[in-house]
Amino acid sequence: MNKKVILDKRPIGLPSEEVWRYETSEIPTPEEGQFVVKHEYVSLDPAMRGWMNDVPSYIPPVALGDVMRAGTIGKVVASKNDKFPVGAIVSGGGGVQQYSLGDGKNEFLVPANDALMPKFLGAMGxxxxxxxxxxxxxxxxxxxxxxxxxxxxxxxxxxxxxxxxxxxxxxxxxxxxxxxxxxxxxxxxxxxxxxxxxxxxxxxxxxxxxxxxxxxxxxxxxxxxxxxxxxxxxxxxxxxxxxxxxxxxxxxxxxxxxxxxxxxxxxxxxxxxxxDYKDRYGEAVMQIGQWVAEGKLKTDEDIYEGIENFHSTFLRLFNGNKRGKLILKVN
Ligand SMILES: NC(=O)c1ccc[n+]([C@@H]2O[C@H](COP(=O)([O-])OP(=O)(O)OC[C@H]3O[C@@H](n4cnc5c(N)ncnc54)[C@H](OP(=O)(O)O)[C@@H]3O)[C@@H](O)[C@H]2O)c1
The missing domain is CATH 3.40.50.720 (NAD(P)-binding Rossmann-like Domain)
Structure with missing residues (x-):
């Protein structure tokens, strides 16, 4: 089953737990050209707060009733897309849920292994x-x-x-x-x-x-x-x-x-x-990766566990009770 966090109400001020609700549904099945990603980690970013407001911005707000938008990284567990085979590590905007369906338009294959996945949401993401x-x-x-x-x-x-x-x-x-x-x-x-x-x-x-x-x-x-x-x-x-x-x-x-x-x-x-720099991400990943490998740039991830802890973990962005890149492990 797929546990997910749904935006239920628009927040006023600091979001309270009631603005989201938890739902569980069947894990999706891929159609031709699609694949299913089992998310290991969900990225928690300050921008998520802006996406909850129903105001014009650089992307549309999260609609009420939709899965809360978030960056994700995980492994393909079922696929009908040759470019995203089972076992591939994929980064994308899968949202605050344990599984998502992709078609390759907004997902990237990431040259990571299990240990490196969090870095691809942080300094390499x-x-x-x-x-x-x-x-x-x-x-x-x-x-x-x-x-x-x-x-x-x-x-x-x-x-x-x-x-x-x-x-x-x-x-x-x-x-x-x-x-x-x-x-x-x-x-x-x-x-x-x-x-x-x-x-x-x-x-x-x-x-x-x-x-x-x-x-x-x-x-x-x-x-x-x-x-x-x-x-x-x-x-x-x-x-x-x-x-x-x-x-x-x-x-x-x-x-x-x-x-x-x-x-x-x-x-x-x-x-x-x-x-706006999407077409040049490769250049940045290469350079940052090199600096990390040379020991010139340190990466810092702060990882919490459990999709049911989404709200309290999200608040750490605003109360400062975390250091480096804030990440939620959801599987
Ligand atoms: N323009 C873009 O494309 C883009 C992309 C990514 C991120 N951003 C923006 O970049 C900023 C940093 O993002 P991030 O992902 O790196 O988040 P972050 O810095 O890892 O996490 C947020 C941090 O902000 C600090 N903070 C919270 N409330 C504050 C307040 N009232 N006054 C001062 N500091 C406060 C806290 O640090 P302390 O413990 O030090 O208070 C907290 O740890 C955010 O504003 C985010 O929206 C923009």
Whole structure:
């Protein structure tokens, strides 16, 4: 049987457990050209919160009554598609369920083994692609740049900062709590990390950026974005990747006040949607894979178990009670 998580109601603010319901159905049977994937892991991403809102976005919202949309990785267990034979490891958007039906249009064969599967949801998967194209193509970093990264202990931010270090930048991270900041510096190799949950956050951030910043990679938005704007140097680039501090806001989204800094500094601020780089994912996977193999880039996955624990695990994205890429093992 296939256990699945269905979106039942639209959330207001932080989603409560009642917005989803659990259902069980027969495992699907493939028709000609189709295959069935048994999901090992489901990717839990902040974007899932946005997909629950019935508002225009870069993709349509999850419809009420549909399986909750999510990235997945698993093995083909039944197939009528020669390109996706039984045993192949497949990544796709199979949703929060134990099995899904694919036809190869939105699924990728992944050169993983059982142990590597979680990495293909993290540094070698969508968050890694986001980091790679965001910091290199949009942020246009070069050696010697001063780079600030929020969400620095998370799936995207941890890879952004490490790539910037590989390129030869000076990198400061922002993360929640002293333990995460220590990890960002000691393990991930950032030059410094500022704890945004500390009462001294503002002064500590100012102190860590005495010469300002050339690139700000924004994962959190809100007040932190405003503080970063105030520190831009001439010609700086701001990469708008995400704004997690605003995703559960029930009132007005907090927009930047310090935007005149862009004008004064001839700086730019550009949004990024990783799916626009789909045709170049191969390039990023190869390069990140090489850095990982050479020991230059560390990957970090935080894996929880059981599809019935979806709600409490999902909330870890917002309460910070996790480190690196958040993953749910569902089979
Ligand atoms: N544009 C794209 O194509 C694209 C693709 C992927 C991801 N994203 C965005 O990139 C950002 C990071 O995604 P991710 O997958 O790497 O998630 P993540 O950083 O692994 O997980 C979310 C983290 O955000 C931090 N956080 C939660 N609430 C916060 C708040 N109110 N203020 C500041 N920080 C808060 C927490 O870290 P702490 O413990 O440090 O607080 C938490 O661990 C998200 O905004 C996401 O939407 C964008």
């Amino acid at each position: 969508m968050p890694g692609m986001t980091a790679y194209f965001g910091i290199l193509d949009v942020g246009k970093i070069k050696e010697g740049d001063r780079v600030l990264v929020s969400g620095a202990a998370g799936a995207v931010g941890s890879v952004v900062g490490q790539i910037a270090k590989i390129i030869g930048c000076e990198v400061v991270g922002i993360a929640g709590g002293p333990d995460k900041c220590k990890h960002v510096v000691d393990t991930l190799g950032f030059d410094d990390c500022v704890d945004y949950k500390s009462p001294d956050f503002k002064s500590a951030l100012r102190a860590s950026l005495p010469k300002g910043i050339d690139v700000y990679f924004d994962n959190v938005g809100g007040e932190t974005l405003d503080m970063a704007l105030a520190k831009l140097r001439k010609g700086a680039r701001v990469v708008l990747c995400g704004a997690i501090s605003q995703y559960n806001t029930t009132g007005q989204i907090q927009g930047p006040k310090n935007y005149l800094s862009l004008l004064i500094n001839r700086a730019s601020m550009q949004g990024l949607i990783v799916f």
